[in-house]
Every structure is written in structure tokens, then in C-alpha cells.
Amino acid sequence: MLLANQQKYVIMKKQFLFILIVLISFSVKAEEIKSPNGKFLLNFDVKEGVPVYQLQLNGKVVIKESKLGLELKDTESLLDGFELSNTGKSTFDETWQPVWGEVKEIRNHYNEMVVTLKQNATERTMLIRFRLFNDGLGFRYEFPEQDNLIYFVIKEEKTQFAMTGDHKAFWIPGDFDTQEYSYTTSKLSEIRGLMDEAITPNASQTPFSDTGVQTSLMMKTDDGLFINLHEAALVEYSCMHLELDDENMVFESYLTPDARGDKGHMQAPCHTPWRTVIASDDAADILMSHITLNLNEPCAYENTSWIKPVKYIGVWWEMITGKSSWAYADIPSVKLGETDYSKVEPNDTHAANTAHVKMHIDFAAEHGFDAVLVEGWNEGWEDWFGKSKDYVFDFVTPYPDFDLELLRDYAKSKGVRLMMHHETSGSVRNYERHLDQAYQFMVDNGYNSVKSGYVGDIIPRGETHYGQWMVNHYLYAVKKAADYKIMVNAHEAVRPTGLSRTYPNLIGNESARGTEYESFGGNSPDHTTILPFTRLIGGPMDYTPGIFETDISKYNPDNTSYVRSTIARQLALYVTMYSPLQMAADLPETYNKYLDAFQFIKDVPLDWDDTKVLEAEPGDYITYARKEKGSDNWFVGRTNDEEARTSSIKLDFLTPGKKYIATIYSDKKEAHYKDNPKAYQIKQKTVSSNTKLKQYCAPGGGYAISIIEKK
Template sequence: MKRFFGWLGFFVLAATSAQTVTAPGGNLSLTFQLTDKGQPAYSVRFKTQDVVLPSTLGMRIKDLPALTEGFEVLKTESNVVNEPWTPVLGETAEIPNHYTQLTVALRQAATGRLLTLIFKVYDEGVAFRYEFPKQPQLNYFIIEDELTQFNLNGNHKTFWIPGDYDSQEYAYNETFFADIDGAKIDMNNGIGLKTIRSNQRVQSPLMMKTAQGLYLNIFEAAVVNYPVMHLEVQPKTYRLTSHLVPNALGDKAYLQTPAVTPWRTIFVHDDARKIVSSRMILSLNEPCKISDVSYIKPMKYVGVWWEMHVGKSTWDYAGSQNAQNAADGSLKPSGRHGATTENVKRYIDFAAQHGFDGVLVEGWNTGWEDWFGNWKEDVFDFVTPYPDFDLKAVNAYAQAKGVKMIMHHETSGSVANYERHLDRAFQLMKDYGYPAVKSGYVGRIIPRGEFHDGQTMVNHYNFVARRAADFKLMINSHESSRPTGYHRTYPNYIAAEAARGNEFNAWSVGNPPMHETILPFTRLLGGPMDYTPGIFEIKMSYYDKSKSEQVHTTLAKQLALYVTLYSPLQMAADLPENYERHLDAFQFIKDVAVDWQDSKYLEAEPGDYLTVARKEKKGERWFLGAITDENARTTTLKLDFLTPGKKYKAILYQDAKEADWKTNPKAYEIKTMTVTAKSKLTLRLAPGGGTAVSFEPLP
């Protein structure tokens, strides 16, 4: 690891003095100062534009005087850090971490309490956090409110979802800042649990674009022992203020000094590609704490999952209406259960035949019949299979075929129950050789009164990752709080959902075509997403003629998502028989890598389009994905990311001329050509469409 510190100075400042620090590249700067009342304040400038106007910082502490004003500066330190690091899995083999840091030590004159502010200025954004040193004036304390402001300089175009304490599974709204209003959202959106306490509150990350062409994003990094930050919106003054998700008592966070908050981040650049390709969120997290990372490996998988969403089978064994319908009160099979030994073996055969690493099985364990919506505590024990699922036989069959099984733990929101059973559940996985588990948090949280985004649940998600590391297991969480880079510290936290995934296309209004062009600018900034792409049978009327739901993409765009939506854990989510009818297109899913040596973001515009090229970690192949929104698009790309002097066989999986996500989503064509780094490639994307390309070096 390279490490370079350049000391820029040590200062003792008067209370009203200002200090400016500039990013290594020179375009982005942050100014800190105290107001006349002794309030800490900052502002951000990009080149000649004021991006964040003077904004105050502070904390309201329960039953104690607020940490908001009356501060004096004890000292400041500034230095330049250049500290690249190597991820276990990632979009690039090495991640830059180059920034200018300003540390400001403050003392509140009236109380003697100490507070330190840390600012980091990268070329693509700034980050800051509060630190509470160990001190006699402050030991145990409760955060009542965090009063971080973000004062914007105009009525920016904004991509937002409402500030729901329990769900991020919303389609994004594209409006001007002044028009943010949760009351105008259509709530017939398929989300089962909604907890929205204000129509003027949004979730971070919040993506924006100014009239002057700057791209802004407000987010957070390293959320550890702290609740998720949402944002209060003041539409007329263009102000955002931090809002922490409360617990059952209305408190925000319980802390003891020394303590730190998560980093508050503001991405700023005039090139959208610099935002979407940034790894600043990851770099702001602590380095890896796992000594043995040999078990953390990328995976492509299939599984018993989509067939439940399309109504072909069910998670439950007996059916929710006749859960105990035998004379002795035992479960009687409904005949529609998906996780049977026979059916799972069919998926294992398919995985082995086509070179997939694993098979996920949902609905294998007892308890699915009557829990949903009932706020029931003791639902699952995570070790007892249904009568028609032979755990030992399935595992032996998979091992004989060279396929790994992926465990599924649906907690039903009862995290207290899950933690009680966690070690036994993980030991069962070790006994049968399961390398990874997909966890789920559907439903209201138990302990009752807690929210998915509160401090208690953040601690739970992180605890599960840490405990899984003790067992050398990988975690893929669904319905959890959105990631903020914790997988740098615990890379066995291999993926998460935490956004509106592909399954919403099966039984709701679905995901609009622009949805996948926004996710890389929002949810994916914090970590890899298990979006479950690869749906080939687009229209749900195929399964039931009365259904009108459909996936809001073309088939070719489903292929491109394997490149544009990064995850080292990627599912081929459709049914095996649907792939068998399109083996030529399925070849791309078989070929595409999921761990990368290099990534080039060639084109990017949130809500409109994205084009990414990636080089596989342990080879010379490149893969490209290009996607668009509801508008057709033609683009010409330079292939100068390829190795000079080499020839490549390029296989294009693209929309046919007549393709359209609404009317003709399955129309695609496959073309092969020879290209070099000097070649140009013209792509034609249908409405809601995309193109996937593989580049294989020729001898």
C-alpha cells in the first residue's frame, strides 16, 4: 500500500477565521469557518461556481445543552493523503484514495465540551464527519437531532425517493427541487410496508443536476452504530437538513465517547462519469478487518425464486389458507411448493450444465404459511426443512455436480428471533458446505417499534456480516438499509438489494425504463446490488393470460445490466426453460465476468443512459453494457480501452430494429465482428433497450 502525507500547516485561528482546503486536482474546495455566534459552518465551491452555500453544523443532545454554537477553534491541521488500496472483489483491481484533509478541534466555551470536525476533499467530492473525543464533560449521551445543513444554490433537477423509514423499494421521481412532494407519489407501487412520516423528506443518496451542468449527490459513508440519514427538504429555500431515523422511543442514537458519526458526502463534478465511477464512499470506510479472505469469491447463480414471483409455485408448503388442515394439525401439501427435492435437482442440473457456481433455494424451510403481515415473532428456526425438501440429499447431489448451494434466511422482520438462531443456522451452512446466504427482512421489525433504517437495525445488519465472517460465510442481504461501503471493512458482505429490484416487474406497476440508469448514481454508490437481472420471458401474460404486468426493458437490456449494475454475486434470475429457448442470448450471461480488473464509464447521464466497459479480473476479455431509458438512442463509441495492437472478436447482443420494451421486447440480434483499439462501434438502442458486447482476444 502506498502512503504519502504532505503536511500543509498547523494553525490557531480566531473564532471567525475561515480556512479553505482544495482537492488534489485543484477544482474543488471546501471552506470552514465559525459564524458570529460560534456555529461551525462550511461551504463548497467547484471551479468558479458556489455549489453549497454556507451551511451550519451541529448536534442536539438529549437532556444536555446543544452542540450548536458558542464554539472556539482550539487548533486545525491539514494534510494531503494519497493512499490507494486493493479490494478483495471490486470494479477495479486498485482503488485510489487521494484527498486533502482538514481537522478542526473545537471547544464549546460555556460547557467545556470538545468536538472535532474532519473534512476530506477529493477531486469528485467532499466528506465530513463529527468526532466526539473522550472527555470528562461528555461520556454516555443520546443524539436527539443532527443539524447538518446542505444549502444549495438553485432549483436543481433532482432524482428522489420518499423518506420511508422501512423501504427503499421506490421508483425514482425526476422533478425540480422545488417540486419535491411525497403527497404526489402514486402509492399503488407494490411496496408492502411503508413508513413515511413527512412528505417533505427524501432518502439519500440524492442525485441532482444544476442548470449550469454540474452533477451533485448527497449521501453518507460508513454508517456504523448510527441510524440512516434521510434529508428534510425546504423547497423554497433549496435547503436540506439531515434527519436521522428514530428508534421506538424517538431517540436517534446512543453513543459513548470516543465516538464518530458516519461521513456526510457531497459529490460534485461537471462530468457525470466522475460521479458514477467514484469509489469515495468505499474509501471512507475502515480497511478490511478479515485476516483470511480466501473464501470470499464471486459467484453467478440460478435458483428457485422467480417462479414464485410469476405464480408458477409458492414459498409455502401447505398454502396460507390451509396451513394446518390435516386431522392431527400437521401441514398438508398444497401441491404448489417450489422448493422440492426434485425441482431443486432440476436447477442443479441446469447450473452444472451451463457452468454456474451456485443454486439459491427459497422456501425450503418450515414457517412460510401464516407469518406475512401478522407481526409474528417465532416464525423460522432456519434449520428445519419442509417434508418435501431433503436437505442432505440435495446437498450431496449438488456436490456431485460441482455446484454450491446458496442458503436463504427470511427473517420475517423478526431480527430478535434471527439473532437467537443465528449460530445454529450458520453452523448448518458450514456442515453442508453452503458458502453464502441470502437474508431477507420483509415485514415490520421485531423488536416492535424499530425501523429498518434505525440504529438498532444498522447494528444488526453489520453484526450479521461480522458473525458470518467468523464462520467464513458470505452475506447477501435483501430489504436491509442501503449499503454505505461497509463491505470494504467486511468484504464477506458481498452484496445487498436495498432498492427496487427486478422482481417488482413481475407483480406491480414495475420499474420504469429509466430506473436502471439512475441506480448507478444512487444505490450503487454505496456497494454492489443484487438486482437479479436476466429475465428473458418479459411479459407476465405468458404465465397467466389475464396478467398485464411486464419487465420494462428489452431482452437485450437485461443482458447489458450484468455490466452496468455491478455485483460480484449475479443471478440468472429467469426459469431454466426460458433460457433454453434462447441459448444464443443466454451465452452472454454464461460468459460475462463478475469481478473486474478495470472499469471504464464511457457515457453517463442519470435518468437517460449509461455505457460501461469492464475487463475481467483474471483474464484479457472485456465486456460492455449500454442501456437507455424509454427513448431510443444511437451512439458511437471508441474502443480505445482495448489493448493496443491486439485483435478481438466482438459479439454484439443488441436490440433488433423492431424492438421496443412495450410492444416487442424480445426482438434481438447477435452480430460478430473483429475489432481493435482503433475501431469505433455504433450501437442502436431501442426504447427501454440496451446492448451487451463481449470482446475476446484473438490469437
């Protein structure tokens, strides 16, 4: 009997210990950190072996409990079977100065938590690093050096962003090849039904889903919370899209595949890009967030004196409208190095000819512009588009009517630089084989900036614009350009993710639907009230504003498109669409008709000491005020959607006690983007920090103000 009782006691003790262990395992408090100001709260836990996180702002849930992990190819996935083996926490606070930017100084202040996860079945280790800022969250996966995870292929990243409801969203279709779409504003639940309409034609496009969208994704909840999802520091990885489970309102990452369908080839030690969540109950905070830049590495260059903002004009818009051509001749076939252009009859529409470019140089010199972009100067434009040609351009051989040496010397004598244009037509292998020669050619001829393009399907065939292979190429071209002290403005490249902090010679990207589409059918009037909340979260855009002749048929009678903007708003875009690279995109002969309005384009700076968002509502309006670097002058810009509105702002950002002369470029009452876009007025008044302004904004309109210290 005693033995039986002892056995029962031992069994009961074991059962008790087992229950205790289970209870302890389920009652362990989730790991958490708060933002430095205490407003954001991040919770992390491992539930039944699955890593999960949740994000709150002021006690309100921003991201519901969401799963983390990656699915691997031909091996066990990094999705479950984990236990938390270690947690480290720290705080970081620094202030750094960008080479160029919207502000003189940026504070990089966050609380960090690094969780180390052990997958017992495979003995593999994965870290997740969380950084919580006062304006949001950044996190990434890290894979330390280890025996059981060295080379691996990502089948899919499974990062989730679970929404709290059916939010209002500003989105473009998920696509592996282009971001050149108009934004659709809808509820999340409506994306599926609107996708077919949202996918409009492009030279290269690969949409992938009825509910797939691109980042940076902007949303607004029913109770007024603004949420932005994006990524930062996209390096050696493929671009992330978001796939929406519209029954549960959960976004999951969807990486761009390579030609074989793989989502990423990795070698430990390595890490993914950062996944970012910016949130606030004030839309202005989204615009002024520096999370994307702060999650990138510091500047990679010791000497940045050669990196300068650029204001330029160009031989470009006339080709976009169809008034002129890139091609020198009308011939059906060209073979680089074999076609003898001296025996070819030239057409009468080629714009990149010596006399025409000299005129542009004269105009740039007269009005204080830094550079003149010339497109269509080099051989090969006759049969480049849509042909999937590998050996298409060499980037150094000019057409017979483009006197390279004469124009080089003439521009130098006028204090103006020519801006190089490298259209790769998607033939990336060809571009890389010529890259050193092309950059050295630029150095030899006084070019210090290049606009590169990637129109069309990518060669090697099967690769796309946003896959890992192309992401590596874009950065390779930027780094290689730095070896030659060249600044890069890449069009049709992957959308930026803050890499301009590390590589500030990346002074511009297109990577969205820009002004050129005004000649291809038009951008909606609300387009420029959305882009700063989406595309510009990752970095500046070469939007090419400044179109004064909004009726395209005046340049090309066969083109009936029109620019959906008033002239006043075209001026405002130089302030609202931040970039250290700004183009006055219209033709010199048009600007000569409106020199009073053109004055603002001449005056507005490209680099800033401070920036304020005075008014903001995505899809409706944005009003910025920016302080010129090294002076006490300010510039204000307002971009408005299709509804007439009255803007009300305070000038309390001005230095108290000082007087300023405000020159206001605004819409007249009868102005309208469609019917009366040229109805603008210019007024001057003395203002101070106590001044309040009310300004009418026409449909598709806005205003621009220069505020110059009164001496």
C-alpha cells in the same frame, strides 16, 4: 484636570482595544483546504458561535454556506456557542486492492483538515474531520473522551447542504423502512407536490415528510454540474435522510428514530458516519467515484480466500410471478416445532421440492453457474407474511418434500453449491437467537452464501429497518457470518455505505426496487439508468436481472404485469449494474429457448481489473466497459430509457495493436420494451483500439458486447 485626562485616556484605550479585538475576531480568515488536484476548495468558519462550511469546484459553488452541529436530548445542544481552538491539516495517499470490485486498485488520496471546537459554556469539545478528494468531500463529527460528554442521546443531527438553486433531482421518498420506490425526476421545488404520488405501497413503510428524501441523492444543476449526497461507513448510528427546506433550497439531515423517537444513543469516544458530497461536470465521474469506499476502514479479515464472486440461478422467480409457492401446504396457522407436516396435505405448487431443485442443479452444472438459490425450503411459510410473528422460522428444518442430505450430496457431485435463504420476516430477535445454529447448519451442509430477508415490520415492535438498532443488527449478522466463512446478500436491509471494503463477505444487498417489482406492476424504463447514480454509490446491488420471458402472464395467467425491458438490455444489466453476485433470474426452461442470448450471461465475469464509463446521463442512458480480471477481455453494457437512441462509443480502451472478436447482442430496429421485447440480434466483428461503434438502442433497450482477444 490631569487626572480627568488620564481617565479619559484609559477609557479610550479600553474602547480601542475592545474594537480591535472585535475587528480581529470578525476578520480572521476562514480555514480552508483544497483537493490534491486543486479543483475543490473547502471553507470552514465559526460565525457567531455556529460552525459553517462551503464547498466549491473550479470556482463554482457546490454547497453554499451551511450550518453544522447536533441537537441533543435533555442537555445543551452542540449547535452554537463554539470557538475554534485548533486546526490540523495533513495529506494522505495510498493505493489499495479490493477483494473484489470494479477495478483492481483504488487510490485513496485526500487532503484532511480537522477542526477542534470548544463550547465554552459547557466545556465540551467536538471535532469535525474534513477529507477533500479529487472527486468530492467527506466529513464527520467526532467526540473525544471528556468529562462533560460521555453518554448522550441525539435528538437530531442538523447537518445542512445548502443548494445554489432549484436543481433537477432523482429522488425517492424519505422512509424509515424501505427504499423500494420508483425514482421520481423533478425540480427540488416540485418534490412536495409529487410526494403523495411517489409513495407507493410496500410490505413495511414509514414515510415521514412531504419533502423528505433518501440518499444517495443525485442532482444536476441548470449549468450542468452533477452533485451526489450520501453517507459512508454507517456504523452504530441511524440512517440519514434529507429534509428539504424548499423555500431556501437547503437540505438538512434527518436521522431515523428508534421506537422511543431518539435518533442515536452515543458513548464517547465516538464519531458519526461520514457525510459525502461528490460533484463533477461529467456524470461519468460520479459513477467512478471511490469516495464511499475510501471513507471506510480497510478489510477487517486477514484471510479473504473464502470470499468469492457468485453467479447463480434460483428457485425464486416462479414464486415471485405467482407460478409457484413458497408454502408447502394451504393451512391457516403454523406453530414452529408443533405443526406436524407429515399429517398435512401438501399443495401442488410448492417449488422447493427435491426433483425440481435437482433440475436446477443440473442446469447450473451444465452452464457453469456457481450456485442455486432455493427459497421456501424450510417450515413456516404458510402464515409468515404480515403476522408480526416472533417465533416464525428456525432456519434449519426442511419441509417433507425437500431432501436436504440428498440435494447437498447431489449438488456437490455436480460441482455446484446450494445458496441458503433466511427470511426473517422482520423478526430480528428470532433471527439472532437462531443465528449461530443456522450458520453452523450451513457449514455442516456445504452452504457458503446466504440470502437474508427482512420483509415486514420489525420485531421488536416499534423499531424500523433503518434505525440504529437495526443498523447494528445487519453488521452483527455480517460479522457473525465471517466467523463461519459465509458470504451475505441482505435484502430489505439498510442501503449500503461502502462497508463492503471493511467486510467484503457482504457481497450483495437489495435495498432498492429490484427486478421482482417487474412482476408487481413494473419498474419504469429509466430505473436502471438512475440506480447506478443513486443506490449503487454505496455498494453493489443484487438486482436479479436476466428476465427473457417479459410477459408474466405466460407463467401466471392471473398476473398481467410485464417486464419493461428488451432482452438485449437484460443482458446489458450484468455490466451496468455492478455486483460480484449476479443471478440469472429467469426459469431454466425459458433460457433453453434462447441459448444464443443466454451465452452472454454465461460469459460475463463478475470481477474486474478496470472499468470505463463511455456514456452517461442519469435518467437517460449509461454505457460501461469493463475489463475482466486477469485477462485482456472486455465487456460492454448499455442501458437505455424509454426513448430510442443511438449510442456512439470508441474502443480506444483496448490494447493498441491487438485484434479482438466482438460479439454484439443488440436490439433490432423494431424492438420495443412493451410491444416487441424479444427482438434481438447477435453479430460478430473484428475490432481494435481504433474501432468506433454506433449502435441503435430501442425504447427500454440497450446492448451487450463481449470483446474477446483474438488468438
